[in-house]
Each structure stands twice: as C-alpha cells, then as structure tokens.
Amino acid sequence: MDPVRHDEFDSQACGSIAPKVKACPRPKPGEAAGGCSFDGAQITLLPIMDAAHLVHGPVACAGNSWESRGTLSSGPSLSQYGFATDLTDSDIIFGGEKKLKDSIDYIAGRFAPPAIFVYSTCVTALTGEDLDSVCKEAAERLGLPVIPVNSPGFVGSKNLGNRLAGEALLQYVIGTGEPEPETVMGVNLIGEYNIAGEMWDIERLMGSAGIAVTSRITGDARYKEITWAHRAKVNMVVCSRALLGLAREMEGRYGIPFFEGSFYGAKETTYSLRQMAYLMNDREMERRVDRLTEREESRLSQELRPYRKLLKGKRAVLYTGGVKSWSVISALKELGVQVVGVGTNKSTQDDVRRIADRVGDDTEYIPEGGASRIIKTVRERKADIMIAGGRNMYVAMKEQIPFIDINQERHKAYAGYEGLLRLAKELAYSLGNPIWKLAASPAPWDKEAPPYDR
Amino acid sequence: MTVNRRKKPVSVNPLKIGQSLGAVLALQGCYRAMPLIHGAQGCSAFPKALLTRHFREPIALQTSALQEMDVIFDANRNLEEALNLVLSKHRPDIIGIIGTELTDVAGVDYQNMLKSYKRERNMRGGLAFTVVLPDFRGSLESGFSATVESMIDEMIQQAGHRGARSVNSRQITLLPGSFLTPADVMELKEMISSFGFEVIALPDISTSLSGHLLTGFSPLTRGGVPLDSMLQSLQSGLTIAVGGSMERPARRLHNALGTPYKVFEGAMGLKATDELLHFLHQISGEPVPLRYCWQRENLLDSMLDAHFQFAGMSVLAALEPDHLYSVSGWLEELGVEQKALLTSFETPLVAGMEREVWVGDLDDAEVLGKGADLWISNSHGIAGAKRVSAAFLAAGFPVWSELGAYMSVSVGYRGAMEWSNRAGNLIMQREAGSRESSVRHR
Ligand code: SF4
Numbered sequence: 001m002d003p004v005r006h007d008e009f010d011s012q013a014c015g016s017i018a019p020k021v022k023a024c025p026r027p028k029p030g031e032a033a034g035g036c037s038f039d040g041a042q043i044t045l046l047p048i049m050d051a052a053h054l055v056h057g058p059v060a061c062a063g064n065s066w067e068s069r070g071t072l073s074s075g076p077s078l079s080q081y082g083f084a085t086d087l088t089d090s091d092i093i094f095g096g097e098k099k100l101k102d103s104i105d106y107i108a109g110r111f112a113p114p115a116i117f118v119y120s121t122c123v124t125a126l127t128g129e130d131l132d133s134v135c136k137e138a139a140e141r142l143g144l145p146v147i148p149v150n151s152p153g154f155v156g157s158k159n160l161g162n163r164l165a166g167e168a169l170l171q172y173v174i175g176t177g178e179p180e181p182e183t184v185m186g187v188n189l190i191g192e193y194n195i196a197g198e199m200w201d202i203e204r205l206m207g208s209a210g211i212a213v214t215s216r217i218t219g220d221a222r223y224k225e226i227t228w229a230h231r232a233k234v235n236m237v238v239c240s241r242a243l244l245g246l247a248r249e250m251e252g253r254y255g256i257p258f259f260e261g262s263f264y265g266a267k268e269t270t271y272s273l274r275q276m277a278y279l280m281n282d283r284e285m286e287r288r289v290d291r292l293t294e295r296e297e298s299r300l301s302q303e304l305r306p307y308r309k310l311l312k313g314k315r316a317v318l319y320t321g322g323v324k325s326w327s328v329i330s331a332l333k334e335l336g337v338q339v340v341g342v343g344t345n346k347s348t349q350d351d352v353r354r355i356a357d358r359v360g361d362d363t364e365y366i367p368e369g370g371a372s373r374i375i376k377t378v379r380e381r382k383a384d385i386m387i388a389g390g391r392n393m394y395v396a397m398k399e400q401i402p403f404i405d406i407n408q409e410r411h412k413a414y415a416g417y418e419g420l421l422r423l424a425k426e427l428a429y430s431l432g433n434p435i436w437k438l439a440a441s442p443a444p445w446d447k448e449a450p451p452y453d454r
Numbered sequence: 455m456t457v458n459r460r461k462k463p464v465s466v467n468p469l470k471i472g473q474s475l476g477a478v479l480a481l482q483g484c485y486r487a488m489p490l491i492h493g494a495q496g497c498s499a500f501p502k503a504l505l506t507r508h509f510r511e512p513i514a515l516q517t518s519a520l521q522e523m524d525v526i527f528d529a530n531r532n533l534e535e536a537l538n539l540v541l542s543k544h545r546p547d548i549i550g551i552i553g554t555e556l557t558d559v560a561g562v563d564y565q566n567m568l569k570s571y572k573r574e575r576n577m578r579g580g581l582a583f584t585v586v587l588p589d590f591r592g593s594l595e596s597g598f599s600a601t602v603e604s605m606i607d608e609m610i611q612q613a614g615h616r617g618a619r620s621v622n623s624r625q626i627t628l629l630p631g632s633f634l635t636p637a638d639v640m641e642l643k644e645m646i647s648s649f650g651f652e653v654i655a656l657p658d659i660s661t662s663l664s665g666h667l668l669t670g671f672s673p674l675t676r677g678g679v680p681l682d683s684m685l686q687s688l689q690s691g692l693t694i695a696v697g698g699s700m701e702r703p704a705r706r707l708h709n710a711l712g713t714p715y716k717v718f719e720g721a722m723g724l725k726a727t728d729e730l731l732h733f734l735h736q737i738s739g740e741p742v743p744l745r746y747c748w749q750r751e752n753l754l755d756s757m758l759d760a761h762f763q764f765a766g767m768s769v770l771a772a773l774e775p776d777h778l779y780s781v782s783g784w785l786e787e788l789g790v791e792q793k794a795l796l797t798s799f800e801t802p803l804v805a806g807m808e809r810e811v812w813v814g815d816l817d818d819a820e821v822l823g824k825g826a827d828l829w830i831s832n833s834h835g836i837a838g839a840k841r842v843s844a845a846f847l848a849a850g851f852p853v854w855s856e857l858g859a860y861m862s863v864s865v866g867y868r869g870a871m872e873w874s875n876r877a878g879n880l881i882m883q884r885e886a887g888s889r890e891s892s893v894r895h896r
C-alpha cells in the first residue's frame with residue numbers, strides 16, 4: 001500500500017484545532033448518552049501515570065469517575081488516586097480558590113509528583129473561578145508544573161474534552177523539557193491510552209523493527225517524556241480524531257510530520273509500521289519493517305486459520321461511538337466478519353467516509369445512540385454479535401445477544417497482530433458459548449407437553 | 455460518641471458518592487420509571503456507568519443535557535424538551551427530576567417549572583416529582599432517602615386524602631435503606647410476609663436489579679414496585695424503615711396519614727435480627743417460622759466455629775453511614791477489634807454511635823486502619839487494603855471486583871452467617887498466604 005500523506009485529510013473534524021467548519025452536534029435532552037468534556041479530558045490525561053490529577057469541584061465529578069478506565073500502568077500509580085477539592089456549600093458561596101491552593105500544596109508536599117493537573121468542572125467554571133492564575137501562582141511558588149485543564153463538562157462532548165486536554169499539553173507541557181543526549185528519538189504515539197495494555201503490544205512490535213517510542217501521549221506515560229515530545233521525528237495519531245489538532249500544531253511548530261493510523265487488524269498494523277519507517281526516512285528501517293511485518297503476518301494467518309473458519313460469514317453490529325469505528329471494521333473484515341451495522345454517533349464526516357470505504361453498500365449506519373436503536377439494527381440485520389462499549393453490554397445480555405466490549409473499560413487488548421488473534425478467539429468464544437442455547441430453552445415444566453394420563 | 459475529621463484540604467480517594475446517584479438508584483426500584491437528571495451530560499453518564507458496573511444490569515436514566523449557554527440562559531427549556539421526548543417516546547409511569555449542583559448554583563427553578571408543565575398538559579395518572587440534590591451535601595444515602603421522601607410526598611398529594619382513608623392492617627410498607635442489596639430487600643420482604651403480612655417495598659430493587667434475565671431490554675426500568683402498588687401503600691397499617699436515613703420518609707407517611715412506623719437502625723447480626731423477628735411476632739401474634747429458628751441456631755453455631763479465626767483480629771470499615779452502623783453492630787457480636795470506622799458524611803445515627811467514627815475518605819482509612827487485618831469497603835478500597843496489607847472484603851457501593859455482589863445477603867440470620875463466613879475465610883486465606891511466605895526455602 002502506498003503511504004498516504006497527511007495533507008490528504010481535510011480539517012473538518014470536530015477534533016481539529018483549526019477554526020471549526022462543522023460544530024460538534026448538540027446533545028439531545030432526553031436522549032443524550034455519553035460522557036462530558038471533563039470526562040474526555042481525563043481520558044486523555046489520566047494515563048500520565050506519575051502525575052497527580054486534581055478535580056476542582058463538588059465531589060461527584062471525581063467521586064463517580066475515578067478508577068473507571070482500563071488504562072494500565074507499568075509502574076507508578078499516582079494517577080489512580082482520586083483527588084478532589086470536594087467543595088461544600090460554603091466553598092461555593094465564598095469561593096473555592098483558597099481550598100484549591102491548599103489542595104495543590106498538600107498534594108505537592110505529600111506525594112511529590114512531577115506535575116499536577118487541575119481540572120475545572122461545571123460548578124467552578126460557572127462561578128468563574130480563576131483556575132489559571134491559581135495554578136500559575138502555585139507552579140511558581142512550588143517550582144512544579146501545575147497545569148490547568150479548562151474542560152468543564154457542560155462545554156460539550158467527550159471528544160471536545162480530549163481536544164481541550166491536547167491543547168493543555170501543547171500549551172503547558174510539550175516543549176518544556178529535553179531528553180538525555182543519548183536517547184534515540186523516534187515516534188510519538190498520540191491518542192493511544194494503553195487500554196488493557198494494548199500499547200505494550202505495539203511497543204514490542206515497534207521495538208522489533210528498531211523504531212523507538214519517544215513519547216506516549218498518553219498511554220502509560222511519564223510526565224517527563226511528554227515534555228520532550230517536540231523532539232520526536234514522527235507523530236502517529238492512533239485513531240483518535242480529537243487529537244489530530246495536537247499533531248497538526250506540532251507539525252507547524254516543530255516540523256514533525258504526522259500520519260493517522262490504527263493498530264486494529266493486521267493490515268492497518270502493517271500500514272502503520274511502514275508509515276513510521278517511511279516518514280522517518282530510513283531505508284534500513286523500512287527493510288526491517290518489511291521483514292517483520294511479513295513474518296508476523298504469515299505467522300498470524302497460520303494461527304488464525306481455525307478461527308477464520310468459525311467466523312466466516314458471521315454478521316456483526318459495531319457501535320463504538322465513532323472514533324474507532326473504521327479501524328475496527330478492518331480488523332473484523334480480516335477475520336471474515338461482516339459488519340452489517342455501524343454507529344456513526346460521534347463520527348465526523350471524515351470518519352464516515354472511511355467507514356464507507358470499508359463496508360459494503362448494505363451496511364446500516366446508526367447515527368444516534370439509544371440502546372433500542374442498536375438492538376433494532378441487530379434484529380433487523382440478523383446480526384450474530386454486537387460489538388460496543390461497556391454501557392451497552394448488559395443491554396445485549398438482556399436480549400441474549402453475544403457481545404464484545406470494545407471500549408475503555410475492557411480487559412482484553414486487541415491491538416497489533418497478537419491483538420487480532422485475541423479478538424478472533426474472543427469472537428469465537430462468545431459466539432460458541434453454551435449459554436445462548438441454555439438461556440433460550442425453557443424450564444421442563446414450561447415446555448408444552450401432553451398431560452399425563454391418570 | 456464523637457465524629458472526627460482529619461485535617462486535610464483535599465479529598466484523596468473519595469468515599470463519598472454524589473447524591474444524585476442515590477436518587478437514580480431509588481428510582482430503579484420503581485416499575486416503568488425514568489430518572490431524569492437536570493444537569494450537564496456527565497452528571498448522568500458517570501452514575502449510569504457506575505451503577506451498570508455494580509449491578510451488571512442496564513440502568514434507566516436520562517439527562518436534560520445542559521450545555522454552558524443553556525445554564526446561563528434557560529436551563530428549563532432543555533428540561534422541557536427532555537420531558538416531551540421521554541413522555542412521548544417511552545411513556546413512563548414515574549418520572550423523577552433530579553436537580554444537580556449545576557442547577558442549584560445557577561438557581562434554576564425546576565420545581566415550579568414541573569408544576570406548570572403538569573398543569574398545562576393536564577398530566578394525570580403518572581407520578582412526576584422533583585428532588586433537589588446538589589453534590590456538595592450528603593452522599594448516596596441522603597440522595598436515596600430524599601428521593602423516596604419526595605416520591606411519597608407526591609403520592610400523598612396525588613391521592614389527596616388526609617386522615618380519612620381505609621387502613622389495611624395486614625399490609626406493611628417497607629422502606630429499605632440504600633445500603634441494602636436486592637437480595638437483602640428480598641430477604642426482608644420474605645421475613646415480613648412469613649408472618650402473614652402483605653409487604654410493599656418502596657422502592658423495590660429486589661425485583662429490578664436482582665439479575666432476572668430473559669425479559670428483553672427496555673429504556674425504562676424493568677421490575678420494581680409498580681405505581682398502583684405504590685399508591686396502595688398509602689393504605690398500609692404500618693411502616694417499617696430499615697436504616698436510620700429512612701426515618702424521614704417514614705415520618706412523612708406518619709404526619710400526613712397517621713401511619714405508625716418502626717425504624718430498625720441496624721439490620722445485621724443476631725441482635726438486629728432478633729429484634730425484627732420479635733417485633734413481627736408481637737404485632738402479628740404469629741409464631742416465628744421454624745426456618746428462622748433453625749437459621750438462628752445455624753448462625754450461633756457458625757459464630758462459635760469462627761470465633762477462633764476472629765480472636766485478636768482487628769477490622770476497618772469505610773461505608774455509608776447507615777451501612778457502617780449496621781456492620782459495626784455485627785462486628786460487635788464477632789468480638790473483633792474495630793480499629794477504625796469511617797463514613798462519607800455525618801448523620802445523627804453515626805453521631806450517636808458509641809464508637810468513634812471518622813468522616814473522611816479512603817486515604818484516611820489507610821492512615822487510621824494501619825495494622826488492621828480486615829478491610830471492609832467498596833471496590834475503591836482494594837489498593838489501600840493492599841498497601842496496609844489487610845484482607846479485603848468488598849461491600850457497599852460500588853463493587854465491581856466480584857461477581858454477584860449485588861446478590862449477597864447481609865440481613866437476617868442468613869446474612870450474618872454469610873458475612874461471618876466470608877470474613878473468616880478471607881482472614882484464613884491471608885494467614886495461609888503469610889505462613890507460606892515465611893517458609894524458608896533452601
Ligand atoms: S457534567 Fe460537569 S458537573 Fe457533571 S460530571 Fe461532568 S464536569 Fe462534573
């Protein structure tokens with residue numbers, strides 16, 4: 001496959017930093033689903049594992065959300081702590097800035113993190129607290145980066161929150177540090193959050209091809225490595241439209257070329273690795289990547305053979321809330337699974353175009369969520385399995401539809417060649433489980449039977 | 455005795471859970487209900503995800519999806535839109551509009567909005583009510599009980615009869631506290647009805663969140679107490695409230711209708727169960743069913759068996775106020791040391807406890823509970839328990855680290871036995887683990 005230059009993509013996405021052409025749609029009262037911008041900002045930044053993440057607001061924003069993501073750490077775990085200023089009535093009346101300042105001091109003193117991220121929430125945004133100046137003052141006083149993240153929930157969707165977090169990184173983090181002189185520079189992985197350890201699989205692959213990871217933005221990241229992200233040679237945006245703006249801006253500021261790619265499916269994985277080597281402008285590396293991908297692909301197709309047999313012709317409805325849709329479709333296609341319905345809920349026009357490139361004409365697009373709508377599609381299109389986020393898992397169970405969790409809360413890694421094999425196994429296991437037959441058969445006394453002769 | 459707080463500006467690893475989540479939970483126990491959170495999107499997405507994770511069931515919930523400009527200009531326009539949509543699309547029997555900190559700080563008057571909405575559309579038959587639940591007060595428990603109270607209020611208003619009503623003395627209204635699992639509510643219903651009473655639980659999560667399958671999906675709640683039973687409960691001869699937080703809704707029924715009530719503050723352990731069964735025996739004149747006599751023996755015997763395990767052991771518990779009170783009563787009977795008791799906010803019940811109680815977070819639990827052998831809290835406590843190397847027993851909300859947690863029983867003799875065995879087993883396993891690691895390999 002020919003490498004694709006990034007300038008072939010337009011900037012109409014919700015995720016672009018450039019002036020928006022098309023605004024993100026307004027959520028519909030009474031029918032809205034999905035998280036808020038604050039949630040989105042956390043998704044992006046919580047994987048910076050050694051930093052402290054302080055939520056400024058009443059307790060629920062933090063209390064209801066901490067420890068809810070499947071992002072894994074290979075070491076430090078401070079980001080798994082739930083920090084909240086836990087505002088009370090009187091804090092709201094008299095202002096919470098003093099409490100915020102004290103909280104920052106306390107965290108700095110007790111946990112000595114390399115940085116503190118401070119999130120505004122709806123209430124503190126509404127009362128007009130000056131997060132930026134409290135953070136700035138604290139940073140100077142403590143000699144520690146204290147980064148305001150202005151992404152209160154009510155400004156918009158999760159996607160917007162991802163983007164605002166990306167902007168915070170650009171403004172306060174990237175470019176503020178330098179790597180050790182002997183560090184080999186390579187690729188920044190942008191928008192890969194190490195769900196269920198997926199990034200480790202990717203890193204291993206890159207390692208075998210001799211491609212170094214410069215900064216992980218932000219799966220299993222350390223604060224420091226993001227400060228020198230501007231020294232990377234290539235940016236890869238890992239199927240996350242929301243952070244495209246970050247990559248664009250880094251190209252403008254630091255001249256780092258970027259591409260969009262994915263690691264779902266062997267084809268996409270191979271393409272992404274090739275693209276890295278190509279943009280690094282390293283012949284030797286390209287040859288290594290070719291050898292590696294050939295080897296991996298042929299091994300994979302060996303191992304996939306029994307599963308392909310089982311999965312061939314199976315029909316799936318995919319509902320991931322947008323960003324991952326097109327990349328997961330490729331993976332499923334390689335396994336012989338036909339996607340008969342796909343969610344385009346949060347997809348941009350660009351995403352939709354890519355989805356269209358990858359599915360057949362008779363695939364149904366599911367524009368707005370609502371579990372009933374998804375189920376209807378499953379029924380009408382006679383799908384065998386539903387692939388969606390955890391929120392819809394038990395909906396599927398209620399309807400006795402085999403299900404695979406594809407979103408942040410899951411425990412299985414599906415990226416890379418290994419991941420595709422895992423996905424195949426998971427699909428086969430899910431479809432073949434005896435429970436579907438058992439659950440569909442009534443109790444013996446409920447079966448219609450002729451009454452006993454007495 | 456006293457309620458203490460550790461001095462610390464920031465909450466680290468919060469134990470507190472937003473009040474609105476308690477409201478959503480209460481409404482799950484009503485049939486064909488739709489909780490509607492009046493706030494921004496995240497305020498419904500987080501509770502929905504969390505409740506789904508705990509109960510492993512779909513959760514009925516909607517939001518008015520406020521955005522910045524809506525809050526500033528006209529938040530109630532969103533609410534109206536949401537109401538229109540929910541009413542026309544799903545036709546719920548019950549709608550609970552839950553105000554958030556956002557509507558509170560912005561000073562949105564949605565109570566009056568609902569009133570005029572109902573008037574204009576001549577809404578009858580269903581039950582629609584509002585409840586004000588900003589998150590900077592209380593916790594899950596207070597949100598739950600306030601919602602039940604508002605619900606009862608609305609029922610009384612709608613029924614319109616004050617004083618004059620026909621009373622069914624064989625019918626009891628059960629007000630189960632927020633800390634009770636679906637299996638607990640089931641057990642309580644069974645216990646009360648075994649004395650010949652009809653029981654109406656308000657709300658009744660035992661028939662909605664207990665994991666019954668094969669009913670298909672609905673955007674509204676499935677199972678739970680239906681509206682006509684709810685209204686019928688106004689005829690009950692008695693209210694039984696379980697958990698101190700449920701006293702207020704019980705009092706509401708008493709003040710408006712004169713229904714006498716009895717509050718059982720503790721619900722766990724031998725004494726608490728004795729008290730409940732004895733009370734039921736006295737008011738019904740029926741003998742205590744044989745199976746409970748058996749269970750009592752079984753419990754005592756298992757406590758005898760287990761007391762060797764618990765000798766010299768110390769326990770830390772971090773739970774919502776009513777739950778903490780209950781669990782502490784059971785720990786008392788086990789004879790273990792209660793190293794630290796923590797709760798999310800202060801209530802009269804915990805303030806009146808004979809033991810020292812701390813209002814704080816799970817980080818305080820780590821500090822106060824250093825050296826404890828057993829740690830009892832929601833699943834957020836796993837990491838802390840590991841750090842102080844205590845055995846971990848998941849309880850309260852949310853629990854995602856175990857299957858079937860929502861079906862575990864804590865009330866009645868059976869519940870006390872189950873918990874004693876669970877706790878004892880955990881301590882045994884921990885000991886076995888440490889013994890193994892102390893063996894020297896050569
Ligand atoms: S919508 Fe606002 S108040 Fe609600 S969880 Fe998100 S940030 Fe917090």
